[in-house]
Amino acid sequence: MSVITVGTMAFDTIETPFGKAxxxxxGSATYVAYAAGxxxxxxxxxxxxxxxxxxxxxxxxxxxxxxxxGVEIVADKKSFFWSGKYHLDMNTRDTLITDxxxxxxxxxIVPNSYQGAEFLMLGxxxxxxxxxxxxxxxTRPKLIVMDTMNFWMDIAxxxxxxxxxxxxxxxxNDAEARQLSGENSLVKAxxxxxxxxxxxxxxxxxxxxxxxFHNNQVFCAPALPLEExxxxxxxxxxxxxxxxxxxxxxxDISFENMKTAIIVGSAMASFCVEKFGAGRIxxxxxxxxxxxxxxxxxxxxxxxxxxx
Amino acid sequence: MSVITVGTMAFDTIETPFGKAxxxxxGSATYVAYAAGxxxxxxxxxxxxxxxxxxxxxxxxxxxxxxxxGVEIVADKKSFFWSGKYHLDMNTRDTLITDxxxxxxxxxIVPNSYQGAEFLMLGxxxxxxxxxxxxxxxTRPKLIVMDTMNFWMDIAxxxxxxxxxxxxxxxxNDAEARQLSGENSLVKAxxxxxxxxxxxxxxxxxxxxxxxFHNNQVFCAPALPLEExxxxxxxxxxxxxxxxxxxxxxxDISFENMKTAIIVGSAMASFCVEKFGAGRIxxxxxxxxxxxxxxxxxxxxxxxxxxx
Numbered sequence: 241m242s243v244i245t246v247g248t249m250a251f252d253t254i255e256t257p258f259g260k261a262x263x264x265x266x267g268s269a270t271y272v273a274y275a276a277g278x279x280x281x282x283x284x285x286x287x288x289x290x291x292x293x294x295x296x297x298x299x300x301x302x303x304x305x306x307x308x309x310g311v312e313i314v315a316d317k318k319s320f321f322w323s324g325k326y327h328l329d330m331n332t333r334d335t336l337i338t339d340x341x342x343x344x345x346x347x348x349i350v351p352n353s354y355q356g357a358e359f360l361m362l363g364x365x366x367x368x369x370x371x372x373x374x375x376x377x378x379t380r381p382k383l384i385v386m387d388t389m390n391f392w393m394d395i396a397x398x399x400x401x402x403x404x405x406x407x408x409x410x411x412x413n414d415a416e417a418r419q420l421s422g423e424n425s426l427v428k429a430x431x432x433x434x435x436x437x438x439x440x441x442x443x444x445x446x447x448x449x450x451x452x453f454h455n456n457q458v459f460c461a462p463a464l465p466l467e468e469x470x471x472x473x474x475x476x477x478x479x480x481x482x483x484x485x486x487x488x489x490x491x492d493i494s495f496e497n498m499k500t501a502i503i504v505g506s507a508m509a510s511f512c513v514e515k516f517g518a519g520r521i522x523x524x525x526x527x528x529x530x531x532x533x534x535x536x537x538x539x540x541x542x543x544x545x546x547x548x
Numbered sequence: 549m550s551v552i553t554v555g556t557m558a559f560d561t562i563e564t565p566f567g568k569a570x571x572x573x574x575g576s577a578t579y580v581a582y583a584a585g586x587x588x589x590x591x592x593x594x595x596x597x598x599x600x601x602x603x604x605x606x607x608x609x610x611x612x613x614x615x616x617x618g619v620e621i622v623a624d625k626k627s628f629f630w631s632g633k634y635h636l637d638m639n640t641r642d643t644l645i646t647d648x649x650x651x652x653x654x655x656x657i658v659p660n661s662y663q664g665a666e667f668l669m670l671g672x673x674x675x676x677x678x679x680x681x682x683x684x685x686x687t688r689p690k691l692i693v694m695d696t697m698n699f700w701m702d703i704a705x706x707x708x709x710x711x712x713x714x715x716x717x718x719x720x721n722d723a724e725a726r727q728l729s730g731e732n733s734l735v736k737a738x739x740x741x742x743x744x745x746x747x748x749x750x751x752x753x754x755x756x757x758x759x760x761f762h763n764n765q766v767f768c769a770p771a772l773p774l775e776e777x778x779x780x781x782x783x784x785x786x787x788x789x790x791x792x793x794x795x796x797x798x799x800d801i802s803f804e805n806m807k808t809a810i811i812v813g814s815a816m817a818s819f820c821v822e823k824f825g826a827g828r829i830x831x832x833x834x835x836x837x838x839x840x841x842x843x844x845x846x847x848x849x850x851x852x853x854x855x856x
Contacts (some may be wrong), residue, residue, distance in 0.1 A: 465768070
C-alpha cells in the first residue's frame with residue numbers, strides 16, 4: 241500500500257525559549273515521511289531540493305522505505321530555507337526569513353513508478369502545485385488528504401477552492417477553519433467546509449487536541465499534556481504522517497478508523513515536539529510508539545454505565 | 549448518600565450576543581443543586597438569600613430533593629446580584645454590576661441535620677467561608693471538592709492555601725491553575741497544586757474540555773462541540789454538580805470513576821449553555837442526560853489494536 245507525499249524538504253533555523261537550532265533539516269514532506277514510514281512503505285516522496293541538501297539525509301530516508309525518484313535536485317540553487325522564532329507561550333511564532341530558493345521553481349512531475357498509489361498526502365503548498373499532482377495521477381487515489389494554511393486563503397482562495405473540490409480530508413487549524421468558512425462556531429464551520437468538497441475535516445487545536453468532522457459525526461482527540469513543548473516545528477506534518485500512515489497500513493478509511501488514525505497522528509506529534517526539528521521523530525522505535533499509544537488510551541478512555 | 553453544597557443563590561442579569569436576560573435566578577449553589585439532583589438526593593444546600601428570592605424557586609428545588617434548612621433568609625436585605633456582558637467569542641466577559649447585598653453578611657451555619665454528609669461541594673466563595681464550613685463538620689466527608697477563582701488568589705492567597713490543605717479535589721480554569729502555581733505548563737502546574745493539598749486537580753478549559761490530574765495520571769475530557777453557546781453562565785457550577793452527583797451516586801472516588809464523573813459533568817455543562825441561566829438545566833430529563841452521555845461516548849471513544 242503506497243503513499244505519495246508532496247511537500248517541502250528544507251532547512252530551518254528555529255529559535256524557541258529553550259534554545260536555537262541552526263539550519264537543521266525540515267520541510268513538510270520530510271516530517272510526513274519520517275512519521276508515516278513507521279506504519280507503511282513505500283513512501284513515495286515528491287519534492288524539490290538544492291545542491292546543499294544533505295546526501296546523508298536522503299540515504300536515511302531511503303533506508304526507511306522512502307522513495308526519492310520524485311524529488312528533483314537542482315544543481316545550481318539552494319534548498320528552501322525558513323527561519324522562525326517562537327513566542328514564550330509556544331503557540332505563536334514570528335517568521336524571520338523565508339528564502340524560497342528552489343521552491344520558486346517547483347513544478348512537480350509524478351514519476352511513472354508512483355502511479356497507482358492508493359493514498360496521497362498533499363503537504364501545505366500552493367494550491368496550483370497540489371492540483372497539478374492530483375491531475376497527473378492516472379487513477380484517483382482511494383484517499384486524498386490535504387494540508388493548507390491561511391496564507392493561501394489570503395492570496396489564492398479561488399485556486400484553493402478548486403483543490404478542495406477534489407480532496408477527501410482537509411487538515412487546518414481552528415483559526416484557518418474559521419477564516420475559510422466565515423463561521424466562528426467550529427460546528428458550523430465544519431458544515432460549510434464539507435460543502436466545499438472534503439467529506440472529512442480535521443481541525444487541529446495544538447495543545448487542545450484535534451476534532452474530526454464527517455457529516456453530523458464528530459470526534460475529539462486529546463493532545464498529550466506535556467511538561468515542556470520544546471519545539472512545535474513540524475508537529476502538524478508529523479500528525480499528518482501518522483494519520484495517513486495508519487490509514488494506509490490498515491486500508492480502512494471509515495470514520496471509526498479515522499478516529500484511531502487521529503490518535504496515531506496525535507501520538508506521533510507528541511514525540512515531535514520533544515526535541516528540535518525532526519530529532520525525536522527520527523530516533524523513536526516501534527516500542528516507543530506502542531507505549532505512547534497506551535498513554536493515549538489512558539488519557540482519553542472512560543467507562544460509563546448508560547443504564548443510569 | 550447526601551451531598552452538602554455551599555454557594556450563592558442569586559439574581560443575574562446576563563447579556564450575550566444572542567440577547568439579554570434580566571434578573572434571572574442564578575448562583576453557584578443553585579446550578580450545583582439542579583445538576584447534582586439528577587443523580588443523588590438529598591442535596592443539602594448552604595446559602596443565603598434576601599427577601600426577594602422567589603419562593604417558587606425554593607419550592608422547585610425542594611421538589612427535586614434539595615434541603616434548604618441551611619439557607620438563611622434575610623428579611624430586610626436583597627439577594628446577591630451580578631450582572632455581566634459576554635464578548636462575541638463567549639470566552640470572556642465583563643462584570644457590569646456586583647451587588648453583594650446579603651452575601652456581605654454570609655456566615656454559614658451547618659444545620660445538625662446535615663452532619664454526616666459524605667460529600668461536600670464548596671462553591672466559589674471567600675476561602676474563610678469555605679474553611680468555616682469544613683471546620684463545622686464533625687465527621688470529615690469522604691470527599692471535599694472546592695471551586696475557587698483568580699479573585700481569591702489576588703486578595704486572599706494565604707486563606708486560600710489554608711483551605712487547599714483540607715480539600716481533595718480543586719476545580720479551576722487553566723489561567724487560574726497557572727496563576728496559583730506560577731507554572732505555564734499545566735503538567736507542572738498540576739504537580740505544584742497537588743503539593744498544596746488537593747490530591748485531584750481538575751482544570752476546566754471551556755470549549756476545549758477539561759483535564760484531571762492525580763499523581764502522575766492524567767485524563768482529558770472533551771467538551772461537546774456546539775453550534776452555538778447561548779449563555780455560558782453557570783456552566784462551571786453545573787459541571788461541578790454533575791461531577792459530585794455522579795460520585796455520590798456511585799460511592800466510588802477512584803481515579804477511574806472520577807474520569808466518568810468528569811464526563812457526566814461535561815455533559816451537564818453542555819446542556820447549561822443551551823439557554824439563558826438555568827433554563828435548560830431545569831427542563832432536561834433523565835432520557836436527555838442518557839442520550840447526551842451516549843454522544844460523549846461517540847465523541848471520545850476510539851478502538852486501537854496495540855499489537856501494531
